[in-house]
Amino acid sequence: MDLSPSAFVISGLAMAWGLFRFRLFDITPLARDTIIEDMSDGVIVLDAQNRFIDINPAAQRIFGYSLSDVIGQPFAHILSQQPELVEGTSARIVETHVEIVIEKGGTRHYYESRISPLYGRRGHLTGRLVTLSDITERKQVEEALQRANQALRMLSECNQTVVRATDESYLLRDICRI
Template identity: 45%
Template sequence: MIDLQYTPYIIPLISVTVISVVLALIVWPRRPGPGITPFLVLTMALAEWSLASVLELSSVDLQDKIFFSNLQYIGITGVPGAWLAFTLEYTGRERWLSRRRVALLLIEPALTLLVAFTNPSHGLFRARVTLDTTGSFNTFSSVFGPAFWAHGVYSYSLIIAGSYLLFQALLRSPRLYRSQILMLLLSSFAPWIANAVFIFGFSPPNLDLTPFAFTITVLAMGWSVYRYRFMDIVPVARETVIESMSDALLVLDRQNRIVDINPAGLHLLRQSSPSEVIGRMAGELLIGVPDLVEQYRTVMEANTEIAIPDGEKERYFSLKISPLLNRYGELTGRLIVLHEITALRLASEQIQAQNEALMATNR
């Protein structure tokens, strides 16, 4: 039988648990979608962490406290990987999440749990544990071992990586998504600042503020779901859009060097890798159409049709050229988009020929 004690500190932790579960239930029907699965894992990890914290604070005996503290690490070790996976999917980088890499992300949590629960035999996670009965409720303090610090470095690395991806998305995304992303970033800072405060001994004695700070996180996420339609409207990364375009896209700098190109552009230029193209002059790769290269060498804006030789035939494209400006309005290069209209052009010529033949017959 576990002896329990009451402390008002469990109230915000119970709130975090309930709100996390409610958020998961709200988002669950929206599967499948970018970020949905890792978001569900994240909310469930937060719920488990908070609930185990409630049990740890409520228990009286040292061994019970250690057990529930270890139990928290099911959620604690799940949060960093889920956060990184969520930010990867949310920002359109889900291709990085191969099965092999997801499996690698699970290794550290499994090892940490193993070391935490077997700590009495080696002391690598907690070198020393003592029960403090001097306050209004029993707490316990730990002198952390090397395995704890290794877990901390790993966790913070994943959190920082995920936050960096969101920060990049914040700078690039349209206004519609910025409030979502900013809320996510702010909500992620609170618990990790609280965790650092606890680890380095600046929190109230023997009280980990991290799960309490998740109150801010889940409230911010809840507000995002309600106010900004979070997980309904998810930004699509520039890379995803450009890589999947059927139109050839080339970005030239002011010296007409190619600085970016999509797969359709590589196919048009008969190149297999961006490394074969980036940094080269556009004219070097369009040697079959020197007149076109010369004609549009300095054109900043255009919307026309062109023909490009393809063996004994010709391929037809709509050509659109747009200037690229920096934040100060200065010209930095040009965007060239080529949309193939060969089939449309040939069909139009065929219809025109049929109409002319019909008119000749009726004369």
């Protein structure tokens, strides 16, 4: 009597028990969930009708809504105060980038959003993924750079006026124009 088939059955059952007992198949979904939940970027998942399917904690903080507030609700209804973002999700099947501004406590926060279509296995649009990255610091640096450039332009114009001036009256008149 050959015991090989019985040994294979017993070892297969032991492996199956180990896989399910220690949830080895759940490692990847758990890691994905942990990453999405702990991200500093906001993530929103919409279905094909632009209704909320999921929203991570960062996006909840950005917009001030909880998961239970938005699940199943139309994106356009919940975020009607962000028309550029809503427009970016309407009937587009290409990736879209939109910059939005949100006022919180008298402070402006800038976000760059990327709206990506999600396709099923047959190539049909099944929803959209909206990611939001805080670009407030970058915008503040850009604004400071623009102010510095403007000040440098004014200094350059003053220097050119001083060089071209033939007497004090022309110098004062030209500097007052600047």
